[in-house]
Amino acid sequence: MREAAVVSQPHPLQRIPGVAIVLVVLIALFSATAPGFLSGANLSNVLVQSTILTMLALPMTLIIMTEGLDLSMGAVLTLTSLCVAIVSLATQSMLLGLGAGLLVGAAFGTVNGWLVAILGIPPFVATLGTLGMAQGLSLIVSDGQSVVGIPHSVRDIYSSTLLGVPVPIVMALVTYAAFHGLLYHTRFGTYIFALGGNREALRYAGLSPNRLLIAVYAIGGAMAGIAGLLMTARMNSGHPTAGLGIEFDAIAAVAVGGTSFERGNGWLLGTLLGVIAVGVLRNGLNLISLPSSVQVASVGLLVIVALFLDGLRSRA
Amino acid sequence: MSTAAMPLDASSATPLLELRGISKAFPGVKALDEVSFAIYPGEVHMLLGENGAGKSSLMKVLCGAYSADAGEFAYKGEKVAISSTADAQKLGIAVIFQEFSLVPYLDIAQNIFLGREPKGRIPGTIDRRKILADARRVLATIGFDIDPSTIVEKLGVAQQQMVEIAKAISQNARILVMDEPTAALSDRETELLFALIARLKAEGVSIVYISHRMAEVFALGDRITVLRDGRRIDGVRPADVTPDQLVRMMVGRNVDMTYPRHFADRPGEVLLSVKDLTSPTGISDINIEVRRGEIVGLCGLVGSGRSEVARAIFGADPVTSGEIIFDGKSISGAPDVAARRGIALIPESRKSEGLALLRSVGDNLVVAALRKLFPSGLFDQRSAQRTSNNLIRQLRIATPSARQTVGLLSGGNQQKVVIGKWLAAGSKLFIFDEPTRGIDIGAKSEIFALIDRLVAEGAAALMISSEQIEICHVCDRAYVMREGRIAGHLTRSELTEENIVRLGMHHA
Amino acid sequence: MTDITKQAISPSRSLVSQEAIQVFYRLLAALLICAVLAVLSDSFLSLGNILNVLRQASLTFFIASGLTLVVLTAGLDLSVGANVALSACLAGTVIHQTGSPLLGIVTALVVGGAVGLLNGVMVTALRIPSFIATYGMLWVLNGLTYWYMAGDTIHGFPAGFRQIGSGYLFGLPIPVYLLLVFLGIGTLFAQRTIWGQEIYAIGANPVAARLSGIPVTRRLLLVYAVSGTMAGLASIIFLSRLNSAEADIGESLTLPAIAAVLIGGTSLFGGVGTVFGTFVGALILTLVLNGMNLLSVSANWQPLVTGVIVILAVWLDMKTRRRTQ
Amino acid sequence: DGETIAVFTKNQTNPFFQTVRVGADNMAKVLNAKTLHYIPTKPDSIPEQLSQIEDVVVKKPSAIVFTPVDYKAMVPGVEKINDAKIPVVNITDRSAGGKFLSFIGADDYSLGLETARYLLKALSGKGNIVIIEGVKGSLTNVDRVRGFNDALKENPGIKLLASQPGNYQRLQALQVMENLMQSNAQIDGVLAANDAMAVGAIEALDGANRKAQVIGINGTKEAIDAIKSGKLLASGDYNGFAQGCLGTMMAIRALREQPVINEIVLKPTIITQDNFKPFDVPLESRICPTFEEAVKLGVK
Numbered sequence A: 001m002r003e004a005a006v007v008s009q010p011h012p013l014q015r016i017p018g019v020a021i022v023l024v025v026l027i028a029l030f031s032a033t034a035p036g037f038l039s040g041a042n043l044s045n046v047l048v049q050s051t052i053l054t055m056l057a058l059p060m061t062l063i064i065m066t067e068g069l070d071l072s073m074g075a076v077l078t079l080t081s082l083c084v085a086i087v088s089l090a091t092q093s094m095l096l097g098l099g100a101g102l103l104v105g106a107a108f109g110t111v112n113g114w115l116v117a118i119l120g121i122p123p124f125v126a127t128l129g130t131l132g133m134a135q136g137l138s139l140i141v142s143d144g145q146s147v148v149g150i151p152h153s154v155r156d157i158y159s160s161t162l163l164g165v166p167v168p169i170v171m172a173l174v175t176y177a178a179f180h181g182l183l184y185h186t187r188f189g190t191y192i193f194a195l196g197g198n199r200e201a202l203r204y205a206g207l208s209p210n211r212l213l214i215a216v217y218a219i220g221g222a223m224a225g226i227a228g229l230l231m232t233a234r235m236n237s238g239h240p241t242a243g244l245g246i247e248f249d250a251i252a253a254v255a256v257g258g259t260s261f262e263r264g265n266g267w268l269l270g271t272l273l274g275v276i277a278v279g280v281l282r283n284g285l286n287l288i289s290l291p292s293s294v295q296v297a298s299v300g301l302l303v304i305v306a307l308f309l310d311g312l313r314s315r316a
Numbered sequence B: 001m002s003t004a005a006m007p008l009d010a011s012s013a014t015p016l017l018e019l020r021g022i023s024k025a026f027p028g029v030k031a032l033d034e035v036s037f038a039i040y041p042g043e044v045h046m047l048l049g050e051n052g053a054g055k056s057s058l059m060k061v062l063c064g065a066y067s068a069d070a071g072e073f074a075y076k077g078e079k080v081a082i083s084s085t086a087d088a089q090k091l092g093i094a095v096i097f098q099e100f101s102l103v104p105y106l107d108i109a110q111n112i113f114l115g116r117e118p119k120g121r122i123p124g125t126i127d128r129r130k131i132l133a134d135a136r137r138v139l140a141t142i143g144f145d146i147d148p149s150t151i152v153e154k155l156g157v158a159q160q161q162m163v164e165i166a167k168a169i170s171q172n173a174r175i176l177v178m179d180e181p182t183a184a185l186s187d188r189e190t191e192l193l194f195a196l197i198a199r200l201k202a203e204g205v206s207i208v209y210i211s212h213r214m215a216e217v218f219a220l221g222d223r224i225t226v227l228r229d230g231r232r233i234d235g236v237r238p239a240d241v242t243p244d245q246l247v248r249m250m251v252g253r254n255v256d257m258t259y260p261r262h263f264a265d266r267p268g269e270v271l272l273s274v275k276d277l278t279s280p281t282g283i284s285d286i287n288i289e290v291r292r293g294e295i296v297g298l299c300g301l302v303g304s305g306r307s308e309v310a311r312a313i314f315g316a317d318p319v320t321s322g323e324i325i326f327d328g329k330s331i332s333g334a335p336d337v338a339a340r341r342g343i344a345l346i347p348e349s350r351k352s353e354g355l356a357l358l359r360s361v362g363d364n365l366v367v368a369a370l371r372k373l374f375p376s377g378l379f380d381q382r383s384a385q386r387t388s389n390n391l392i393r394q395l396r397i398a399t400p401s402a403r404q405t406v407g408l409l410s411g412g413n414q415q416k417v418v419i420g421k422w423l424a425a426g427s428k429l430f431i432f433d434e435p436t437r438g439i440d441i442g443a444k445s446e447i448f449a450l451i452d453r454l455v456a457e458g459a460a461a462l463m464i465s466s467e468q469i470e471i472c473h474v475c476d477r478a479y480v481m482r483e484g485r486i487a488g489h490l491t492r493s494e495l496t497e498e499n500i501v502r503l504g505m506h507h508a
Numbered sequence C: 001m002t003d004i005t006k007q008a009i010s011p012s013r014s015l016v017s018q019e020a021i022q023v024f025y026r027l028l029a030a031l032l033i034c035a036v037l038a039v040l041s042d043s044f045l046s047l048g049n050i051l052n053v054l055r056q057a058s059l060t061f062f063i064a065s066g067l068t069l070v071v072l073t074a075g076l077d078l079s080v081g082a083n084v085a086l087s088a089c090l091a092g093t094v095i096h097q098t099g100s101p102l103l104g105i106v107t108a109l110v111v112g113g114a115v116g117l118l119n120g121v122m123v124t125a126l127r128i129p130s131f132i133a134t135y136g137m138l139w140v141l142n143g144l145t146y147w148y149m150a151g152d153t154i155h156g157f158p159a160g161f162r163q164i165g166s167g168y169l170f171g172l173p174i175p176v177y178l179l180l181v182f183l184g185i186g187t188l189f190a191q192r193t194i195w196g197q198e199i200y201a202i203g204a205n206p207v208a209a210r211l212s213g214i215p216v217t218r219r220l221l222l223v224y225a226v227s228g229t230m231a232g233l234a235s236i237i238f239l240s241r242l243n244s245a246e247a248d249i250g251e252s253l254t255l256p257a258i259a260a261v262l263i264g265g266t267s268l269f270g271g272v273g274t275v276f277g278t279f280v281g282a283l284i285l286t287l288v289l290n291g292m293n294l295l296s297v298s299a300n301w302q303p304l305v306t307g308v309i310v311i312l313a314v315w316l317d318m319k320t321r322r323r324t325q
Numbered sequence D: 001d002g003e004t005i006a007v008f009t010k011n012q013t014n015p016f017f018q019t020v021r022v023g024a025d026n027m028a029k030v031l032n033a034k035t036l037h038y039i040p041t042k043p044d045s046i047p048e049q050l051s052q053i054e055d056v057v058v059k060k061p062s063a064i065v066f067t068p069v070d071y072k073a074m075v076p077g078v079e080k081i082n083d084a085k086i087p088v089v090n091i092t093d094r095s096a097g098g099k100f101l102s103f104i105g106a107d108d109y110s111l112g113l114e115t116a117r118y119l120l121k122a123l124s125g126k127g128n129i130v131i132i133e134g135v136k137g138s139l140t141n142v143d144r145v146r147g148f149n150d151a152l153k154e155n156p157g158i159k160l161l162a163s164q165p166g167n168y169q170r171l172q173a174l175q176v177m178e179n180l181m182q183s184n185a186q187i188d189g190v191l192a193a194n195d196a197m198a199v200g201a202i203e204a205l206d207g208a209n210r211k212a213q214v215i216g217i218n219g220t221k222e223a224i225d226a227i228k229s230g231k232l233l234a235s236g237d238y239n240g241f242a243q244g245c246l247g248t249m250m251a252i253r254a255l256r257e258q259p260v261i262n263e264i265v266l267k268p269t270i271i272t273q274d275n276f277k278p279f280d281v282p283l284e285s286r287i288c289p290t291f292e293e294a295v296k297l298g299v300k
């Protein structure tokens, strides 16, 4: 018989998702054609612009690993951003604003988790529903108007630096490190793999999949709260439609990053690559100024090409 | 295999764990009906019964995965409650489930200690070094030599079963439940497992063992409990019964376990002829011939490539070179072409490849025969219903109705549905990949009788089975595979277990 | 023979299938909404308003009916709205240039179908998850449409063509006839042909379906192409009803269509659902929006109410399913 | 010569912004400069326009002509442009903050007011009216609707039946109109906050075989065709073409150190059956106003 112990581990290169190849090609292309692309200021631009998406795509990775989805993220981001604006305007305190955003975000996340775990509603449906609710609430609390005049302390979050590194980048890096540690080095992270891979296994191990699932969605909501602070800081105002649709970008980043929608196979670094690829593409196209319609199609093409490359490689 | 400890006298000791009057109903099915069941320290307790008799259900109640509708538990004579898996674990109950409970993208060590990870220095983290060391130790005790940081997804079925065993062992359980643990194991691993069982028993661990294999029952068992239709029929000792008596208890009637066949005097014309077939899945230069009226065996060790041959013939895997001639004409391409030409594949994994688990029994039964039953392309629910009801009757599938969701049937009955769907399609060549895996003795003989009838009527069968004795009983002749190639051919008179093993082994 | 097998032989007692019961519940819900609206608003029960609701529901239904088939195979088509926009713009141009509505209709159906087919190719041959593939397609189509239209509006079509969307026949709007026709075709296709059965089987377990001899790739291509073609059809209705087309018309069409499919009881996991359910789903959604207009509820509340209804509908569906099983 | 002017508009889908872009292109061609267009891929997306500003600042165009997608939320973006010392002209919507060379726009309030007045006069000051609003909270919509309402106040004989949003979308306006016709047997006039919604409302009226006077805003080609055929009463001209021209002109003049006009608020023109001719020509062949004409426009 075949020797039991001989299990071929994949070559590390095999794990590189198509998006990494695309990313390298894009960077090479833009370096050659777009003046200023490689400048420090521009690279910092790309990274800062990617921070909000990073903070959503990382928890989205966890959620997708549980064979879930969170379509409400963009709408919740919008709502938390408004909450940050409204509360910090009323109290003149950035921290209270952040607290409000976190609270509302986590509440929505918990509701998502509750709908999915306890009521057993498919994640797509549950979060499509809460998307509508968050969007509606955004319109209602703001009456469709921008919220302006928020204190400077909020805005400074986005524009100040720490040891020469823009604060949003620091926040994104810390977030990445936290998620990395959480997923790969904690028991909770182990259970996230099990939530998607084999939920029964958790139950037999005496753990409550439902509570874990709610926690995962709640983390997603809370991250939308933190990202809401960044978003408000970035616009120096709250706006009732600002974040709509960003969840699809997050999902696309996760998908091209090599996380599959089945069986709990997730990869955080891939998600980060996906986010950066989207950022580089948008930035580079702005710099070389192709027609805007090309830009519209570009992210779609990125997704298709990256996954096409993945498909080619997995078949080879 | 000889076992060290003598069976305990049931009357002389208090049971370690006792279940009294357990009942459990599912919609439309009374899975358990006032079943009582006692486990004594250090015994191997065999649990037997037909498919759907309630064995797995009883064990799920025992380990807290299902809550019983009625009944009570006593641990060492004292009443206890088992309402969750955590309760059961506290009592030292561990289970090797019939369906795998592994997480694909975690490594072996994480799977073994899921929910019991050693704590690292930072709260919430895992002590990686300790978990690997612990896993290595557990794997060593069951004689499974593998790197514990291997991702489970990459393992074969047998290896996964070994991890499953390691996981249960690692809980240092006092009661270990094994639900058909050898169904996916090869001989070597089976031997390892039996040795392990002997060792555990010597340490005083009680083992509940569910199996459909008679040989195992007599080799391992200290005591036997038989279930039928959710009721406990009897408790006996192996020494006091014959296999035939046991089967009678399980099935309620006599079953001939030699699977009588009407061997044809003269084989018919060639139906399938495979020439120099090579495929990227690792098989090469396969030459096989199957004639009408024949059952041809395809044997070999697990991993020798039997399934791959079956899949390549059916068009489920691509073919690199070689030719498949079916019914006089060359055939190539996809499963739909093969199916339309009259080839049927009963795949080895019924859950992932054979059934739409959430659909009804009826829907699953007609799915392969749509084109044949409704040549006009127009589907008629009534006539589909009639066909499926006929099949349910013919195959004695235990289901409340054709409308029942197929995933709620017991494993054996699910297997019957997989076979049934190809009967409706009127195929000429049936390729069976482990058709009796997880099927009870009664059903097994029914299925073999069915295959016999099919080939007597002019069809042919190619049968893969890991149970050599079945091949010997029912096949006209057999090919033996080794490492992706045909290692030899055995005629009816040469067809013995020794010969199969000899040809199938390395450097024979 | 066991007791259980005996039961199996006696013919199944319930004559009505589970799906029929679920659709019945939905119709009941729709009637309930109607009753509430009739009490709250005098004008709700007028014939004109009822025809209105049907006509508005028809547009959502055309898109959602094709989508239903895709969802039945456990897929999703996020590009339907963008597909409607592109098809409408191209068809509009053809009608303008050639003056022939027929050519325009053919264009819309061909463009819509081709886009659908392309989605199918991505899902089958390239094995990209449908959710992602069609999201990519959505942006590619938007890019094409924006480029082609360059901010323009195409408007003003022959009166004959406009009858399709705004005309009446025996007192009923023509889209309502089309709705009935396609509801019939869709239901017959899904329930009464072997292709329909195969689609259900694929949605329930694609691997098992393939190994049961179903040509999965071809069926999936068919399903996506049908979904695209229905988007093309919807674009015709849109064109002839609004008498104009611009690049952004698709944006607000996709989510309501998905919502209609879900409210209609089709499961995103595939294998469960009906076209008729989707029709009722589209009806419920339209009724609610109609009611909010009639009662002059602020539009700020619309997303919230829609969200609640989607969740409620699916939850009730699951509840009632469990009970009747 | 040869300056590059980055032109920011809100979206690629609204015909109005196409007229702005063509105006900017025409003017740039006349003055031997180049334009680059920056348009969010998601219509009116605030984060995207902010990102585009950040990217463009790296690219350093000679000057920027800027339409904020949201007049309040884009202020940090404008400040970035200011920090990079790139001259910037504000067109269309007046930004709530930041430093601009000049502002060229139309006055949404008087546009709404004048267009509504025209319709109310046509109704001789009595009858039933509905308003179809644009996107809630957008600056243009708030001011236009305020204009509508003030015109209504001047006419006590007019009854406002409903004011419902159609989000500047044709289909939504059509459906809102259909629904409103059910609850209101007599509707004499429709005030729509843009042309697409006005045309949608007309289709709804046609479908129900009912008649009402309808006005829209923007002066798009389709509105002019509708006015020609007598279906639309009037459209308030927002003059996107001139905005694009003048914005670009001021940017280039500033670069060439020629005098610029700090503020031009274009007066509303009501396009009707009597005066549509000059508007009924293809965009590309329209001619930008000269600086002298602009000076006259700039005088309040």
Ligand SMILES: Nc1ncnc2c1ncn2[C@@H]1O[C@H](COP(=O)(O)OP(=O)(O)OP(=O)(O)O)[C@@H](O)[C@H]1O
Pocket: B026, B027, B029, B030, B031, B049, B050, B051, B052, B053, B054, B055, B056, B057, B058, B098, B398, B408, B409, B410, B411, B412, B413, B438, B440
């Ligand atoms: N979750 C469930 N829902 C509904 N019915 C169930 C469920 N689990 C088991 N059953 C039914 O209960 C009965 C007993 O099933 P069980 O799995 O215990 O049988 P088993 O003896 O283990 O059979 P096998 O040998 O085939 O594994 C069967 O009729 C089965 O269909």
Ligand SMILES: Nc1ncnc2c1ncn2[C@@H]1O[C@H](COP(=O)(O)OP(=O)(O)OP(=O)(O)O)[C@@H](O)[C@H]1O
Pocket: A001, A002, A003, A004, A006, A007, B155, B156, B157, B158, B300, B301, B302, B303, B304, B305, B306, B307, B308, B348, B433, B434, B466
């Ligand atoms: N020793 C092993 N090491 C790694 N993988 C194995 C081993 N044995 C079997 N497998 C895997 O288990 C699966 C079953 O093996 P395969 O189908 O090739 O053999 P088979 O002869 O058909 O065996 P079976 O009787 O299980 O059908 C394959 O996916 C194979 O890769």
Ligand SMILES: [Mg+2]
Pocket: B055, B056, B057, B098, B179, B410, B411
């Ligand atoms: Mg079992």
Ligand SMILES: [Mg+2]
Pocket: B303, B306, B307, B308, B348
């Ligand atoms: Mg095999």
